[in-house]
Structures are given as C-alpha cells and as structure tokens.
Amino acid sequence: MKRTILHTIETGGPGGAESVLLALASGIDNEQFRSIVLLPYMGWLGGKLQERGVPVFVARSRGWYDLRLLKALVRLVREEKVDLIHSHLPDQNFYACLVGSLTGTKTIVTYHGSPDAGGSGSFRSAIKLRVVRSSADGVVAVSDYLKKSLMDLGFEANQIERIYNGVDLRRFSDSPSGRLRAEFNYHNGIKLIGMVANLRESKGYEFFIRAARKVADSMPNARFFSIGAVDSAIGREMRDLVESVSLQDRFFFLGFRTDVPEILNDLDIFVLSSVSEGFSLATVEAMAAEKPVIVTRSGGPLEIVDDGRTGCLIPPADSDALAGKICELLASPERAAALARMARTEVMRMFSLERMIGDYERLYEGVLNGT
Numbered sequence: 430m431k432r433t434i435l436h437t438i439e440t441g442g443p444g445g446a447e448s449v450l451l452a453l454a455s456g457i458d459n460e461q462f463r464s465i466v467l468l469p470y471m472g473w474l475g476g477k478l479q480e481r482g483v484p485v486f487v488a489r490s491r492g493w494y495d496l497r498l499l500k501a502l503v504r505l506v507r508e509e510k511v512d513l514i515h516s517h518l519p520d521q522n523f524y525a526c527l528v529g530s531l532t533g534t535k536t537i538v539t540y541h542g543s544p545d546a547g548g549s550g551s552f553r554s555a556i557k558l559r560v561v562r563s564s565a566d567g568v569v570a571v572s573d574y575l576k577k578s579l580m581d582l583g584f585e586a587n588q589i590e591r592i593y594n595g596v597d598l599r600r601f602s603d604s605p606s607g608r609l610r611a612e613f614n615y616h617n618g619i620k621l622i623g624m625v626a627n628l629r630e631s632k633g634y635e636f637f638i639r640a641a642r643k644v645a646d647s648m649p650n651a652r653f654f655s656i657g658a659v660d661s662a663i664g665r666e667m668r669d670l671v672e673s674v675s676l677q678d679r680f681f682f683l684g685f686r687t688d689v690p691e692i693l694n695d696l697d698i699f700v701l702s703s704v705s706e707g708f709s710l711a712t713v714e715a716m717a718a719e720k721p722v723i724v725t726r727s728g729g730p731l732e733i734v735d736d737g738r739t740g741c742l743i744p745p746a747d748s749d750a751l752a753g754k755i756c757e758l759l760a761s762p763e764r765a766a767a768l769a770r771m772a773r774t775e776v777m778r779m780f781s782l783e784r785m786i787g788d789y790e791r792l793y794e795g796v797l798n799g800t
Contacts, residue, residue, distance in 0.1 A: 431459075431460070431461060431462060431463045432461065432462055432463070432512040432513065432793075432797055433462070433463045433464075433465065433509055433510055433511050433512050433513075434454075434457070434462050434463065434464050434465070434511070434512070434513050434514075434515055434793065435465055435466070435467060435505065435506060435509070435511040435513070435514045435515070436450050436453060436454045436464060436465070436466045436467075436515050436516075436517075437466065437467040437468070437502070437514065437515070437516045437517070437521050437524075437525060438450050438468065438474070438516065438517040438518055438521055439469060439490065439517075439518045439519075439520040439521040440469065440472075440474075440518065441468055441469060441470050441471065441472025441473060441474045441475060442472060442473040442474035442477075443473045443474070443627075443658060443685055444627060444658075445541060445594065445708065445709075445710035445711070446517045446518055446539075446541040447473070447474045447517075448710060449517070449539070449541070449571075449594050449710070449785075450466070450474065450517055451474060451477050451478060451481075452595070452597075452782055452785070452786065453515070453785075453786065453789055454466050454478060454481075454483050455478065455481040455482075455483050456782065456786050457786055457789065457790055457793075458790060461790070461794075462790075462793065464483050464484075465483070465484045465485075465486065465505075465509055465511075466478050466483055466484070466485050466486070467485075467486045467487070467488060467501075467502065467505060468485060468486070468487055469487070469488070469489050469490055470487060470489065471485065471487060473685075475487070486505055488501035488502065488505075490520070490524075498524060499524060499527060499528065499531075502514075502524060502525070502528040503528055503531055503532055506528060506532050506534055507532065511532075511534055512534070512535065512797060513534065513535045513536070513537065513793060513796060513797055514528060514529055514534055514535070514536045514537070515536075515537045515538075515539070515789075515793075516536070516537070516538050516539070517538075517539045517541065518539075518540075518541060519540070519544040519554070519557060519558075520557070522538035522539075522540070522557070522561050522565070523556075523557035523560055523561060525538060526538065526560050526561050526564040526565050527560060527564075529564060529565075529566070530564050535566045535567075535796050535797060536564065536565050536566050536567070537565065537566060537567035537568075537569065537792065537793070537796060538561055538565045538567070538568055538569065539569040539570075539571065539592075540568070540569070540570055540571070540575060540579060540707070541571050541575075541594075541707050541708065542575070542705075542706075542707035543575060543578040543579070543582075543705075543707060544557070544558060544579075544582065558582055558583065559583075562583055562584055562588070565588070566796045567590065567792055567795075567796045568584060568588050568589045568590070569589070569590050569591070569592050569789075569792070570589050570590075570591050570592075571591070571592065571593060571594050571707055571708040571729070572591065572593070572707060572708045572728065572729035572732050573591055573732055574707070574728040574729050574731065574732065575591075575707045575708070575728070575729065576589045576591050590792060592785060592788045592789060592792070593708070593732075593779060593780055593784075593785065593788075594708050594710050594713065594780070594785060595713075595780050595781050595782040595783070595784050595785030595786070596710065596713050596714050596717050596776065596780060596781070596782055597782045598717050598773075598776060598777060598781060598782075600690050600717075601690045601693065601694075601714060601717040601718040601719075602717070602718070602719075602773075604690035604691045604693075604694050604718075605691060605694070606691070606694040606695050607695065608688060608691040608692065608695065609621065609654070609691070609692050609695035609696075610695055613652070613681075615652065618650055619650050619651075619652055620648065620650055620651045620652065620697045620698075620759055621651075621652055621653075621654065621695055621696050621697050621698075622641070622644070622651060622652070622653050622654070622696065622697060622698045622699075622700060622755055623653070623654035623655070623656060623692065623693075623696045623698075623699060623700070624637055624654070624655055624656070624657075624699070624700050624701060624702065624711075625656045625657060625689055625692075625693070625699070625711040625714065625715070626655075626656075626657045626701065626703070626711055627657040627658045627659075627660070627685075628655065628657055628658065628659040628660050628663055628664050628667060628682070629660050629663060630663060631703055631704060631705045631706070632657075632701075632702065632703050632704075633702040633703050633704040633725070633727075633745060633746060634655065634663070634667050634702060635667065635670055635748075636702045636704075636745075636746055636747065636748045636751060637653070637655075637700060637702040637748075637751065638653075638667060638670050638671055638674065638676065638680060639670075639674065639748035639752075640700075640702070640748040640749075640751035640752040640755065641653040641674075641676055641679065641680050641752075642674040642675075642676060643748065643749070643752035644752050644755050644756055644759075645676065645679055647756060648756060648759060651679070651755075651759065652679050652680075652681070653676070653679060653680040653681070654680075654681050654683055654692075654696075655667075655680075655681070655682045655683060656683045656684075656685075656686050656689060656692055657684070657685060658684065658685040659682060659684055659685075664682070667682070668682065689714065690714075690718065693714060693715055693718040693720060694718055696715070696718075696720055697720075697721075697759065697765075698720065698721050698722075698723060698755060698758055698759065698765070699711075699712070699715035699720045699721070699722045699723070700722070700723045700724070700751065700755065701722070701723070701724040701725060701727075701730060702725060702745075702751060703724075703725055703727045703730070703745065704725070704727055704745045704746055705727055705728060705745075706725070706727040706728045706729045706730055707728060707729050708729035708730075708732075708733070709724065709729055709730050709733060712724050712730055712733050712734065712740075713733060713776055713780045715772075716733070716734075716739065716740065716769075716772035716773060716775065716776045716780075717773060717776045717780075718773075719769045719770060719772065719773040720769050720772070721740065721741075721758050721765040721766070721768045721769045721772070722734060722739075722740035722741070722768075722772060723740065723741045723743060723751065723754045723755060723758070724740060724741070724742060724743070725742070725743055725744065725745040725746075725747075725751075726742050726743070726744055726745060727745045730742070733780070734772075735775070738768070738771055739768060739771045739772040739774075739775045740768055740772055741754050741758070741768070
C-alpha cells in the first residue's frame with residue numbers, strides 16, 4: 430500500500446533546499462510513496478512541481494508562530510491521510526513537528542544550514558529547536574559539518590542522519606555550451622569565471638568582486654558573472670562595489686536563471702566565495718558539469734572538494750587567495766582540466782541524485798516501520 434509523504438518548506442525558491450525538495454517529491458519511488466507538497470506560495474518551486482505532476486497546496490505564514498498555518502497543516506494531514514511529513518528549513522521544521530505531535534504523524538526534518546541560535550531571535554530559535562529535538566522522528570543534516578553544528582545546539586548524535594544532497598548528472602553533461610558566450614558576444618579567448626549563488630550576506634560576494642579586480646589587473650581577458658536571485662539591499666551594495674572598483678564592463682549580475690547547466694558549461698572556472706555554507710549544491714553542479722572549482726573552507730564545501738584533487742580550497746573572506754588561485758588555474762589549463770575530470774568522477778561516486786533519493790527512501794521506510 431502506498432504511503433503519502435507531505436513535503437513542505439518555508440520558501441518557494443529558487444535555491445538549493447528547494448531543488449532538493451523538488452527532486453525528492455518528484456523522484457521517489459511512486460509505487461511505494463505518494464508525494465504531495467505544501468508551500469507558502471506557488472513561485473518557482475510550485476510551478477516546477479506542477480510541471481512534474483506533483484499536487485501542490487498553498488498556506489501562507491505571517492509570523493514565526495502562525496495558528497492559521499498550523500491549522501492548515503493539520504487539516505491537510507487529515508484530509509490527505511498523510512503518513513509522514515518531511516519538512517525543510519528551520520521554521521517549517523518547527524511547524525511540521527508541532528503538527529506531527531498534534532496528529533500522531535511521523536515527522537522527518539532536514540536542515541540545510543545551521544539554525545541561528547544567537548542574535549535578536551535567540552528566544553524564538555531556542556523554542557523552535559526544543560520542539561524539533563523533542564518530537565522529530567528523524568533529523569537530517571546535509572553535511573557532517575552541519576551535523577556537528579546541530580549537536581552543538583543540543584541534538585544527540587544518534588538523532589541525526591547525514592544525507593548529502595545530490596544532482597542529476599545527465600542534466601549537466603547533456604547541456605549545450607555556447608549560450609553565455611553568444612549572449613555577450615565573447616570569443617573563446619575570453620575567460621569566464623562565475624559563481625552560482627543567490628546574492629545574500631553569507632555568500633561573501635564582496636570577496637569575489639575584490640578578487641575579480643585583482644585578476645583583471647593581470648588578465649584583462651577575464652570576465653566575471655554572478656548567477657542567482659538578488660536581495661535588493663545587498664544587491665545595491667554589491668553593484669556599488671563593482672562600480673567603485675571599475676569593473677562595470679567585466680563583472681555582471683545575471684540574476685536568477687533557468688539555464689544554469691548551459692551557463693556552467695561555458696565557464697572556465699567556478700568559484701564559491703561563501704563565508705558560511707551548510708553544503709553547496711551549486712559546487713556539486715559545477716563539478717558535475719566538469720568544471721574546475723575554487724571554493725572556500727566555509728563548512729560543507731570541505732566535504733565536497735578534496736583540495737588539489739577534485740578542486741581547490743581557499744580560506745573564506747580572502748580575496749587575495751581567491752584571485753591567486755583563479756590566476757593559477759587560468760595559467761594552467763591542463764591542471765584545471767585534470768581537476769575538473771576528477772571532480773565529475775567524485776560527483777558520480779558521492780553526490781548523485783540516485784544516491785540521495787535512495788538514502789531518503791531508506792529513511793522514510795525506517796521511520797514509517799519504526800526501525
């Protein structure tokens with residue numbers, strides 16, 4: 430008999446956590462499981478789910494504790510005869526566990542980044558974490574780094590299962606190249622360096638921009654790209670920084686794009702300048718596209734990239750180190766190509782979509798069967 434899984438998340442994407450939910454809801458064995466999804470609004474994720482035939486429900490939340498959302502979740506669980514709730518991100522993990530307790534429904538939560546237990550929201554964070562710690566039937570961290578972070582916040586080691594995010598390799602190996610170069614009318618002598626990450630504080634874009642200035646000083650044929658949704662406040666700040674270092678004709682913000690595989694296939698180098706990162710699905714995607722990657726030692730990326738074998742690791746918040754490594758790889762295309770080949774092999778071994786889905790299916794079965 431099929432079991433119904435309710436997948437839910439507090440955002441509508443695009444982003445790494447949303448991509449994981451999309452892959453799971455549409456990719457798990459439909460002979461064993463029936464997937465439905467609850468979102469705060471349709472957005473990018475809702476549209477993608479509907480394209481794949483996954484039923485989508487919408488219930489908005491207007492605060493950290495919204496009784497209307499709680500009631501909507503309870504009603505949906507009962508009407509759809511949900512067997513298991515699988516939630517993503519801290520707020521929805523909190524709601525899912527409350528609903529699980531109220532309805533007697535098994536609950537799995539996934540953390541894609543460390544919940545913030547400090548700052549002005551510490552009281553609320555503490556309450557949410559206490560509810561999850563005491564009532565979740567399964568807790569998933571997307572990296573060992575994140576698992577340790579959760580343990581530091583009071584979770585027991587045996588509560589947490591580490592499941593790496595995975596990507597569909599075919600999506601990146603079968604995509605055509607040349608689109609980005611054609612869009613900007615760049616010939617092959619122009620070197621393209623790009624970062625796929627939504628523009629927000631943790632991504633350290635200022636260090637990428639300052640590194641780009643240093644690279645451009647010695648390699649005038651280099652061009653730089655940001656691919657990702659732009660937060661208005663930090664976006665304005667980063668555009669001002671680009672102008673202040675005179676890179677207006679060399680550093681471009683492309684915003685959210687649906688053709689990331691095609692863009693990756695045109696890059697000479699992928700970089701990630703994050704100062705904090707729970708995992709980094711974009712890095713795995715670049716490796717799947719067989720691109721040399723330069724990423725920071727910012728948490729999760731340490732488990733993705735083997736320095737000097739499948740890519741390059743640099744300290745976070747260090748534009749000099751990033752610039753130096755970009756120049757080094759641009760000057761050594763054979764070494765860059767060797768890193769890229771090993772990177773794709775590593776993705777096939779550790780970060781495939783099939784592996785991720787299989788790991789979650791086994792977790793679903795274990796929780797549902799009480800094993």
